[in-house]
Amino acid sequence: MTAYELAQVNIARLKYPLDSAELKDFVDALDPVNAVADESAGFVWRLQSDSGNATDVPVFGDAWLIVNLSVWRDVEALKAFMYAGRHRELLSRRREWFERVEEAMTALWWVPAGHRPTVAEAERHLRHLRENGPAAHTFTLRESYPAPGEDDRG
Incomplete structure (x- = not known):
């Protein structure tokens, strides 16, 4: 068992109300995609x-x-889920449903195993990334950092 797990937050600005016809495909896909995530290797919470x-x-x-x-x-584990199957299909359609935003909308950080992050914690990590860029404390998929105590030289 590892001492740390990876927390991720992803926020998106809707183009339309959730109950609109324009978002029907997205809303209809939520439960099936969440079910795939829940069963994915490496998924925790x-x-x-x-x-x-x-x-x-x-x-x-x-x-x-x-x-x-x-x-x-x-x-x-996160990448394996994100870039495969049904989730990948939804990613390819994200511009139909969500506004394009210049500031960071996704952040990753290491948490002690068993910790469940809050939205307030996620907001702090997004603000940190927006203000300071990626670092060991808060990072992105493109510029990720190893868990504390792990060597990143593979």
């Missing part, structure tokens, strides 16, 4: 409300933002 997803969980006090907050075994 995801934020969800009583709805089973987190589209109604407030982030940054903005009703047009939705949040995805999860914990994974490591960066490789």
